[in-house]
Amino acid sequence: MQKKVMIYAYTNFNLGDDLFIKLLCERYPKTQFFLYAPREYKHNFKSFRNVSIYSSNNFFMRLLNYGLRKLKIDFSIRNIIARKCDAIVHVGGSIFIQKDNWTGIPNYKQKIKGKPFYVLGSNFGPFQNQQFFTEHYELFKKYTDICFRDKYSYGLFKDLPNVRVADDIVFQLNRKRSVSIKKHIVISVIKPSFRKNLHNYDEIYYQKIKDITIYFVNMGYQVTLMSFCEKEGDQEAVEEILQKLPEEIFDNVAKYYYKYNMEEALDIIASSSYVIATRFHSMILGWVFNKPVFPVSYSKKMNNVMKDIGFQGSYIDLKEINSLKPIDVYECMETNSVDVSVQAKNSKNHFKKLDEYLLNSTNMGTGAKSI
Template sequence: MYKVLISGYYGFNNIGDESILRAVVDNLQGRLEDIEITVLSQDPVSTAEKYGVKSVNRKSVKSIVSAVSRCDLLISGGGSLLQDVTSKKSILYYLIIMWMALLFRKKIFIYSQGIGPINSSLNRKLTSKTLSKVSGIVVRDEASKEFLAEIGVDCRKVVVTADPVLRIKRAPLIIGEEILRKEGINLNKEQLTVGFAIRERKLNSEFVDELCIAMERLVTEKNAQIVLIPFHFSEDVSVIEEIEKRLGEKVYSIKHKYLTNEMLSIIGNMDLLVGVRLHALIHSAIMNVPMIAISYDPKINSFMKSIGMKAMCSIYDFNSEDFIDEFNKTLQHKEVLKKRVQNKLIDLTKALDTNEEMIKNIMEK
């Protein structure tokens, strides 16, 4: 029995990171024989139940030390773990766990991560020194590889694949239809349904102002039905409530938490998805739904480039007039865009097999 420990941002009700864990666990179990998986989680009981794995509290030093000492391989799994923009402390958490594994002489694998930005010179040095000692590094985009080379990591040992969530299978649309109905949202073939997955912590920002104008125009000019979709529930509810306060019954929102398969199906029932959240855009690509990306981080731009598209703009230069133009163009060319994305996904999902191939080689050594 080969014991694998997965470290990441799990158990926080962030559907993007939960989708990553779903993809990583499914592919490890489906492609590697005789393995036991343990996950460090904020909510170990829920994680164990959802994914059929063992799980321990990511905040318990005693539990972490025990889990690291018992494992054969530590996987630092998916997402944007090694960056210090959204948090200056979280990067140290993930690096400390890797150093703990090194002290116990365990092997370490970086699983399709997005690396950076890392602004602190100390964090850059620590990251470079740590990753120089791991058994394998796979990143999800070229920008991450370039960043690692910039901070001194030998780029010859870095492999580029894609975000692991891209390998999740499409969900049946009926699941999302029933959820939307329970949420008070009735789909109408004669009416456009437009999903918005928004990330914004400043509720009085110009971005929110312009976003509300854009939504109101979609309702009045396009007879569109607007659905606000929280991807990181605890963070996104605030901005959703702010938009609801301003626009009232002109918009609908998802009020409850859902699993990866359910969220995929919800997205699949949209005629178009406007996304600031990376994994909302990835869900949209999987479900073959036309999308408009608004970037708050380089990872959005990198993903859109990987599927042959571009982000419309950033949250800092978004305006409703340009958005309506982009909306019209996207609808007009939706079939061409959908075909382009699906062709790109074939290559990206094939590339993801590299993770398990490298892990298998590490296990055999």
């Protein structure tokens, strides 16, 4: 009998998170997946016959959410849908961060009685107090399987028998793409102040990315400023940087805003000759497509992964970017390559336990649809 699986994921048109969903659904074509997400997600997964989308932004769903809040019912629509499925898979990266207003583990992360619950692809933290850690430790005991993407997170919970570690899920993406390599630089950018610990860094970061862009154009390169997630301010950051550039280089600078087309976004990176990566998954994708990568690390999760894979190239922490010189970035094109073939193989271990549960399902998928 075909298995029905509820996906919990970050559904704000973030390229990295959308790739998690893509790789999950591609691996199990005979499983029917259900995703609670904005209706526009049907564009992202229109070619997937095994994905059904429950529209989180349609009128009925919004009305139901309003009613639950007014009645002070501590229950989520995602959980209502999940109860009709055979299992839940929570796939995502930074899904266990302690926020300032944290008051306890949200309902949708609680284990549903009788339903296998898998967590794949995550890191843990940052967190500020022991209570956050302790409550998650007790929660994780109840999950079927947890596979972290970094050794630091794994080390926090390694005494739990259901906790494992594997390299980031995106490492297993198909590396072969029929695109031409040209003198083309991709710079993935963020809006630093979207993150509280970087709220004073917008201006200096934009200025440095502007300087790097001008330098590479003057060295004969085309530059693409790339947004991975509009909601988190990437697109706004691109526009701020573009406004700082001199008009005479506009013909050599492009912008790319990811929203619906994952394959197009991947081709942009695959066709480049160098990636300057502030986004975590721009760093991973650069390595996947065998590009030299200069990371601009805005989070310890980037440093942890660089350490895990033994990256020996140069990088800069975003808080230290004021000291960065464009020539230093340029010279790293010769030194910042890394072979991730081992990581590509190891990343498939995220699905080891889920394989045991799903691979005997029958294919009854009827196409991605919005409900």
